[in-house]
Amino acid sequence: QVQLVESGGGAVQPGRSLRLSCAASGFTFSSHGMHWVRQAPGKGLEWVAVIWYDGSNRNYAESVKGRFTISRDNSKNTLNLQMNSLRAEDTAVYYCAREGMVGDITGFLDWGQGILVTVSS
């Protein structure tokens, strides 16, 4: 079955960096776009970033553009999110999510369990 397991979260001071990873299994990782979505405590979902199945294109929410970088290693079935210049408002549970393929079921088919990032001095 599909599994998405996030790692790398934790507490960090404002202005510092953190790198999240998402280990994928149970599907052909290199065939699917992948996303990061976050949820601040008690708040709604916020889309963060997407990377195309082959890494050829990436897009970011305005709130993280220029500070966060999404990447993937299809040889290791791993998705990453490098987060720099972190702010208090980046505090959230971060989910990685698998996108469906055009012509099949689309949307975010599977989600990781989420990992908490806390930015505080």
Next chain:
Amino acid sequence: SYELTQPPSVSVSPGQTARITCSGDGLPKKYAYWYQQKSGQAPVLVIYEDSKRPSGIPERFSGSSSGTMATLTISGARVEDEADYYCYSTDSSGNHRGVFGGGTKLTVL
């Protein structure tokens, strides 16, 4: 920036029909997706491409879209449907940025 607008809350009695709306200027050009999130859990896709239902999602869940508004309908709502529901779409300007609505808390009691 592109926004999707949902009502903060909807309340129905068991067996009634719940309707949750999502409005956005890009919806005439882009599909709407709906996610259910129960407390402490990751979201689950319940409707994709405006009106399609993934396997395993009960038939009481349906979706529609007309103009700038998409609607999630739960016919004969059950207590176990109580959750937060989020619509999602992408920016129609071509930059492929995603956006979620603010979420709607559905209460069934």
